[in-house]
């Protein structure tokens with residue numbers, strides 16, 4: 001078990017593969033700066049060989065990021081590798097992410113290459129790259145559908161040629177946490193020099209298991225989580241780094257690892273990415289959804305007001321969010337009184353015997369009761385009872 005887990009962000013590469021997402025250069029620079037402050041170890045800024053725009057963006061990001069490594073993606077093709085070397089050369093910490101598919105289906109239908117040809121390619125291209133870049137991430141694409149012994153052979157070849165980080169992509173989001181943990185277990189047992197390199201997870205959310213899989217990887221020897229902000233990415237997206245970092249923090253006794261993530265900045269960075277992608281975070285999304293810290297029912301609100309820990313496993317301020325007790329037809333007298341007090345009305349439990357039935361009759365007709373509606377209700381009560389609660 002490792003003592004520290006780092007985060008590798010691919011919001012601007014895998015994340016940009018989200019349908020309909022195309023960041024402008026200014027948006028990318030803003031996101032890169034926020035990520036640098038957020039405490040990620042590496043920022044995958046793009047795929048320089050894909051287009052002139054991508055090349056320029058990686059180059060600009062390499063110039064503004066001061067803490068994190070700046071990474072460019074490359075297929076195992078010299079042109080791609082050269083583009084990354086060129087685009088990241090002004091980075092304080094340049095890094096390349098080179099990948100080649102290793103699974104039978106990709107070998108046969110996509111690459112038309114034999115196992116031997118793939119191993120030769122890994123050896124030649126990593127050796128070539130090592131002359132110009134110290135930090136090399138190697139990804140056997142579709143690793144989780146690759147024969148375990150061929151996965152070991154591919155990864156061993158990359159390490160022997162100079163790769164410093166091995167990334168294990170669950171490219172199609174198919175594995176269960178147990179299976180994904182097994183993949184790392186197999187590597188840990190069979191790779192010579194396992195501890196001399198870093199190991200990262202790369203999980204997709206097709207079956208809703210991206211976060212669980214990333215954490216299973218960590219429990220089985222991975223040292224880094226590759227993910228995105230708000231879980232954007234190809235198809236159903238990647239693991240949401242905020243979710244994974246929050247889980248590690250909240251369940252510290254379980255994972256027993258530290259991270260450099262400044263969790264309190266989560267809301268800020270989530271908002272920046274939501275705006276740039278025009279993809280608002282779903283209300284019921286873990287951690288960053290607007291309902292994640294909202295309690296509506298009377299029983300929950302009453303418990304929450306007595307002690308937040310009755311229904312709250314992490315404090316909203318830990319991730320830069322705020323709690324809310326929206327008032328609606330399910331709310332109880334305690335929550336309504338608490339809200340009225342916060343709005344400046346000096347009402348007691350006794351007063352609520354008069355106020356609450358009126359609130360209830362309005363709430364039954366509405367969805368949520370706003371502060372403005374509450375003030376109108378109080379006006380009605382004050383006129384009827386000929387008192388002032390202010």
Ligand SMILES: [Zn+2]
Pocket residue numbers: 014169171202204233234238
């Ligand atoms: Zn991916």
